[in-house]
Amino acid sequence: MRRKEPTPGRSRDPPVRRSSRLQPEKVGEQVSREPQSFGGSRVTDILSPRESIRAHRKRVEPARDPSPSPPRGPLQSSEEAEAPEDSGQTVLERDTPLLPQPNIEWEVVKDKRARLQVLETSQPRSTKARPQMQRRTTASSQGREENETLALGQLSRAGIAARSKAPTMRKADSQAGAPHKWAKRLPYRFVLCFLLFLLILGFGCWFAWEHGNPGSFLGLVGYKAWKWSSFPKLWNEVEECSSQCSLVLVESIPSTLDYEMLTPHHPSIYQAWMDLLGGANSSVEIAAFYFTLRDSDVHVEDPSSKQGKAVFELLRALPSRGVKLSIAVNSPQFSEYDTDELARHGADVRYVDMKNLTGGILHTKIWVVDRKHIFVGSANMDWRSLTQVKELGAVLYNCSCLARDLHRIFAIYRILGKDGASIPPKWPADLAAESGLTHPLKLQLNGTGGQLYLSSSPPALCSSGRTSDLTAILSTIEDAKDFVYIAVMDYEPQCTFCKPKRFWPVIDDALRTAACDRRVKVRLLISCWKHSHPAMFIFLESLRVLSYEPLRCPIEVKLFVIPSEGEQPPIPYAHVNHNKYMVTDRIAYIGTSNWSEDYFTRTAGVGLVVNQSDASAGTPGQTLRQQLEKVFIRDWDSPYVQPLSKHRECSRK
Known part of the structure; x- marks a missing residue:
């Protein structure tokens, strides 16, 4: 307040303050x-x-x-x-x-x-x-x-009172605002729950579309093939594997054949199996049509079963040595004596009911030892395949790249051996093929470069990237420039076990086209024994007549007959040429299937395709193709070959 100085001459009395509120x-x-x-x-x-x-x-x-x-x-x-x-x-x-x-x-x-x-x-x-x-x-x-x-x-x-009421009012405001904040958060939580529900629903629909019924999923989980790695990866891990492989062509020559004067000679399948089992350290995986390594299936003591019994003893001793023995075998079998005995000694045996799955059988004959060595060929796990039946196969040593790929085929058989298993529409990524027609493995075989891949049948059992067995055969025939040599037990351009039977000229047309259009020399060496189908010889005759005038297509057909020498009592399912291979001027193919529709659309089989055409000129006699060609020429010119016109005589024996 400013102080007002008194005016001179005026009274110094204080002013009177007025108020309208005073009386x-x-x-x-x-x-x-x-x-x-x-x-x-x-x-x-x-x-x-x-x-x-x-x-x-x-x-x-x-x-x-x-x-x-x-x-x-x-x-x-x-x-x-x-x-x-x-x-x-x-x-x-x-x-x-x-x-x-x-x-x-x-x-x-x-x-x-x-x-x-x-x-x-x-x-x-x-x-x-x-x-x-x-x-x-x-x-x-x-x-x-x-x-x-x-x-x-x-x-x-x-x-x-106002200060005491203030906290109460703030608390009440906070309590009143809590529902308001929850109401704001509720839509976001609802949206998140809804998106999670859609994600789960989408995954369920995808799985039902990709993997069929739950039984197939349980089979994959049982084998431990369904893992996180089954899903797409952000990166691809390349596992190192050996590319320097040793390849040996092996055969079984029946005792009734005199091959001493014939060349070439190759190690026996029996010796190859014994070497693989003797050197096994961690695992042995075998897929086979049946197991009859002992002569107990015929209830007859036969001296030729000695080799089969020796192989069986080594198999039975594997678990006691700490080597895991895994077996996938067709079901039902003619005899389960051997598989039951192996299971009692620690082997993991799976029975695959292919008839229920595809309408066919498990006709594969493969070995995977320590995930490094493999065997692929025509020999069954049968004592007769070692002494009484003519067989051919290939053994690859220290070839982990190819062994790992063959193991994936074996894993599919194991999955299908689970109770209630079914074939899924798509196999897991862990079982995807590592080799195929469009992406073969580039390896060194006996020091010579080559391209290899494995094929499989039927297509329902082919994982991602796997070439079907039929496609491998057709592409090999189409690739030939000079010749195509084929040695199989049965050749029938029809569905043999279909009811009713139907005509199936897929391979037959490929051979006719190669011979008549491209003038490629075609030779077929077919087995003739008492279990041969009569219709097969008619189809073979229809091919042979193409060589007559005026067509003159270079097609030849012969029958291979193994004498029995009148054993008493006779050994069932013996004395037959059981080979299943094809060789051209560029590619070698060794398979496990006979050549009819059933074996490529219903029956499980495997093929090994080797292309060493780029190295053939500089390494004579070293490639698989060259070795296989010599085997075919040896058998084609042997005294155990008969013309096609003699089929009635050999089929009665």
Whole structure:
């Protein structure tokens, strides 16, 4: 407040403060007050009409609250009352929002400083302003304390009540806002749950489409082929494998054949099997049509069964040596003596009911030893295949790249050997082929480079990237430039075991096209024995007549006959050329199937395809193709070959 200097000549009486709220008779009252000395100067206190307040108290006595007043705070001075509004109201009074105030008798409080103090109590200022307010409170008149007790008590109670209600109100607001926040979060959680449901539903639909019924899934899990790696990977891990392989062509020559003077000579299948079993360290996996390594199936003691019994003894001893023996065999079998005995000694035997799965049989003949060595050929796990039946196969040593791929074919048989198993529409990625017609393995065979791949049948058992056996045969015939030599037990361009039988000229047409269109020399060496189908010879005759005038297609057909020498009693299913291979001027093919529709569309089989045409000229006599060609020429020119016209005689024996 600015102090106004008194005008000379005028009376120094203090001015009288007017108030419209005072009673009319009070307006005229003027109380003179002598100036006082404060700080060395005389000032007139114009803000504290003490006499007016005392006179008003006598007339208006406000009702007192019987409840005790709360203690005053440090900022609650005797001037915490609000003065009536006037034109001189400060900016702070106009701008500062006020908390709810109690019903105060404003006629009692006439001081502007008290009004400012009420505003400060309602809304606390910063700590810097507190000392100033305390100084103002001290400077005020001590006489107002009694007049303002009631108003201060009411304000104090109102402030405490407001402060006590504030946490409760905030808590209530938070509780009231909780449902509102949940309502905001609810749509997001609902959307996430809905997306998760769609993801699970989509996975279930994909699995039902890709893997058929749950039985196939259980079969994959049982073999541990369904793993995280079955799903697509972000990177491809290339596992190192040996590419320097040793290949040996092996044969079984029946004792009734005199091959001493004929060349070439190859190690026996019996010796190859014994070497593989003797050197096995961790695992032996065998897929076969049946197991009759002992002569117990014919209930006759035959001296020629000695080799089969020796192989059986080594197989039975594998688990005791810590070598895991796994077997996949066709079901049902003619005799289960051998498989039951092996199972009792620790072998894991799976019976594959191919008739129920595809309508065919498991006709595969493969070995995988230590995931490094393999055998593929025509020999069954039969004592006769070692001494009484002419067989041919190939053994590859230290060839883990190809062994790993052959193991995947074996794994499919094992999966199908589970109870209730079925063929899924798509096999897991773990069983995908590592070699095929379009992506063969590039390996070194006996120091000579070559391209190899494995084929399989039927197509339902071919995993991703696997070339079907029929496709491998057709592509080999089509690739030939000079000749195609074929040695199989049965050749029938029909579905032999279908009811009714039907014509199937797929391979037959390929041979006719090669001979008559491209002038490729075609030779067929077919077995003739008492189990040969008569219709087969008619089909063969239809091929041979193409060589007559005027066509002169270079096609020749001969029959291979193994003499029995009149054994008494005769050995069943013996004395037959059981070979299943094909050789051209560029490719060698060794398979396990006979050549009719059933073996390529229903029956399980495997083929080994080797192309070493680029290295043939520089390494004479070293490639598999060259060795196989010599074997065919040896048999074609042997004394055990008869013309096709003699088929009636050999089929009666």
